[in-house]
Amino acid sequence: MERRKFVSQLSLMGIGGMAFAGLSSIGGCGSPSNQQAEEHTDEQQAERKLGIALVGLGGYAGGQLAPALQETDHCYLAGIVTGTPSKIDKWRRDYDIPEGNVYNYENFDTIADNPDIDIVYVVLPNAMHTEYTIRALQAGKHVICEKPMAVTVEDCDRMIAAAKEAGKLLSIGYRLHFEPHNIEMMRFGQEKRMGAIKHIIADNGMGSTEGWRLDKALAGGGPLMDVGIYCVQAARYTLGTEPVAVTAKEGPKTDPEMFKEVEESLTWEMEFPDGVTAVCKSSYSENMNLLRAEAEHGWAKLEPAFPYSGIQGETSDGEMDCEGVNQQAIQMDDFAKAIKENRPTPVPGEMGRQDVKILQAIYQAMESGERVVV
Numbered sequence: 001m002e003r004r005k006f007v008s009q010l011s012l013m014g015i016g017g018m019a020f021a022g023l024s025s026i027g028g029c030g031s032p033s034n035q036q037a038e039e040h041t042d043e044q045q046a047e048r049k050l051g052i053a054l055v056g057l058g059g060y061a062g063g064q065l066a067p068a069l070q071e072t073d074h075c076y077l078a079g080i081v082t083g084t085p086s087k088i089d090k091w092r093r094d095y096d097i098p099e100g101n102v103y104n105y106e107n108f109d110t111i112a113d114n115p116d117i118d119i120v121y122v123v124l125p126n127a128m129h130t131e132y133t134i135r136a137l138q139a140g141k142h143v144i145c146e147k148p149m150a151v152t153v154e155d156c157d158r159m160i161a162a163a164k165e166a167g168k169l170l171s172i173g174y175r176l177h178f179e180p181h182n183i184e185m186m187r188f189g190q191e192k193r194m195g196a197i198k199h200i201i202a203d204n205g206m207g208s209t210e211g212w213r214l215d216k217a218l219a220g221g222g223p224l225m226d227v228g229i230y231c232v233q234a235a236r237y238t239l240g241t242e243p244v245a246v247t248a249k250e251g252p253k254t255d256p257e258m259f260k261e262v263e264e265s266l267t268w269e270m271e272f273p274d275g276v277t278a279v280c281k282s283s284y285s286e287n288m289n290l291l292r293a294e295a296e297h298g299w300a301k302l303e304p305a306f307p308y309s310g311i312q313g314e315t316s317d318g319e320m321d322c323e324g325v326n327q328q329a330i331q332m333d334d335f336a337k338a339i340k341e342n343r344p345t346p347v348p349g350e351m352g353r354q355d356v357k358i359l360q361a362i363y364q365a366m367e368s369g370e371r372v373v374v
Contacts, residue, residue, distance in 0.1 A: 050118040050336045051078025053101070053111065053141075055132050057087050060146070061123045064308060066095060068328035074336035078116045081108055108132070112139035119335065121173075122146060125218040126225060130155040137166040142339055144332070146173040148229050149352030151220030153360060156353035163349060171335050171345040172352035174233065178330040180322035181302050181313040182237070188293060188300040188315065190240035195296025197239055197276060202231035203290045204306055205265070205283030213284075214262060222262030224359060228282030230306045232358050234291045235270055235278035243270035243278070243358060245373045248366040254285060268362045270374075 052075050054061045069077040079101035080091050088102055101116055111117055120136035121144045122129055133145045143163070149172050150156045163170035176182040189197045204227040212218040219225055236242065251265030258264075265283035272278065281288065289304035298316035305311060308327060313320035331347075338345045358374055365372040 049073075050075045050339060051101075051116045052076065052119045052121055052144075052332065053079035053081060053103070053117045054121050054123055055081040055108075055136070056123040056125075056128075057082045057084065057091065058123065061121075064328050065121065065123065065332075066091075068326050068332065069095075071326050071329040072333045072336070074333045074340065075119065078118075079103065079111070079114070081105065081111075081120075109135060109139055111136070111141065118142060118339065119144060121332075125212045125215075126220045127151050127218045130159055133159045133170070134162040137162045137168050137170070140166065140168070142169045142171075142335070144171045144173055144335055145349075145352070147233075147352060148220065148225050148356055148359065149349065150356055151225070153353060153357050156349065156356050160349040160353065169335070169339055169345055170349040171338075172347050172349065173331065174347040174351065175308075175327040175331045176230070176233070176306065177237070177347050178325070178334060179311065179327045180325060181311045181320055182234070182291075182305070184313060184320050184322055185234070185291060185293065185300060185302060186237050186240070188295070189238035192295070194298035194300075194316070196274070197293050197295050199276065199294040200235050200238060200278035201290060201292040201294075202234045202278060202280045202305075203282075203288035204228060204230045205281065205286045205288040207285060207287045209284045214258060216261040219262060221359070221363060222259065222264065222266070223282040223284045224263065224266050224268075224362060226282075226284075227306075228266065228268075228280065228362075229355055229359060231278075231280035231282060231291075232270070232355055232362075234305065235272075235280070236354075238291070238293050239272055239276060239278075241272050241276075242354065243272050243374050245271045245371055246358065246361050246365050247371050248362045249369075250366050251283070259284070263366070266362070266366060268365065270358070 054065055057080060066077055077095050080097060081103040083105050091097060103111055120141045122132045123146050124132060126148055129145050130150045133143050136143045159170060205223060213226055246268055248266060248268035250263050253259045253264045264285055267281045270278040289306055291305035292301040293299060300315040302311060302313045309324060313322060335345055361372045361374045
């Protein structure tokens with residue numbers, strides 16, 4: 001916060017200097033021209049950090065997003081929304097959040113009256129994304145929504161329509177689009193650096209899970225919705241094309257009681273144009289983290305491919321020389337810059353909708369045992 005105050009003081013000093021520079025030299029007095037005043041306002045807007053309110057203070061918000069917002073240049077943690085009053089004091093103390101920027105789910109809509117908050121980041125269970133994204137947009141705020149965007153394509157459509165109606169940006173929390181190793185995989189595949197990609201393998205799983213992720217009503221499904229979506233995304237952005245059909249098979253349930261509502265594991269294959277295939281697997285009982293692309297004249301691999309840090313990559317020509325970054329900080333900064341620059345976000349709602357469409361096709365294929373056209 002001392003750094004934030006210092007930056008604020010520097011901004012004020014800069015404003016004063018600019019105002020004096022705009023004075024008429026005749027007689028040493030005068031006022032800035034209209035053009036100078038407009039340029040001054042534009043510069044102020046470009047320098048101002050945009051305030052983000054986190055909706056839902058679970059593990060990802062507390063363990064990743066809030067710390068990342070201490071490293072951002074274009075946005076900062078301005079507010080919180082929680083249904084757990086016991087969390088409030090610690091969050092306010094740790095991040096110097098004003099009492100007036102703390103909301104619950106009942107008074108959430110009054111966030112519309114708070115000029116400190118420009119962006120709402122929805123970090124709730126999957127089935128709650130739609131409601132709070134739409135409410136935030138209707139309150140006049142830009143929105144980042146965690147993945148998966150929603151549990152149905154119809155809900156995605158409602159969210160996209162709400163953003164258009166409000167004239168606000170809607171982005172999905174696809175942090176890996178800002179991560180150097182995964183960007184390198186995009187270039188490897190889309191630029192055909194070793195020829196056209198013929199086959200992709202993508203696995204993502206963790207050894208256990210708990211809580212709302214096992215509740216189908218809240219999660220929309222099992223590991224496919226949670227970690228399998230990374231595999232779907234990876235195949236899409238490595239190839240730069242969309243799947244045309246899918247097949248899928250559910251794995252055995254080692255604990256039928258725990259997994260009575262959702263799958264424990266799932267394997268699926270996505271068919272892309274020109275005969276390209278992607279074979280993928282997700283699980284709540286097996287640790288996996290791999291993205292591999294086989295091309296005409298070589299290969300590229302990330303292992304681990306999808307964690308918050310420690311991603312490693314190599315190709316058939318040698319190791320990828322990529323730096324480690326704070327993925328969430330870069331992701332949120334880019335969204336804030338998109339707002340300031342009045343440009344689209346590279347990870348919009350339409351991208352999230354396509355993933356949900358594919359996920360639903362995979363579940364349909366798993367349940368029917370048949371090939372499903374996407």
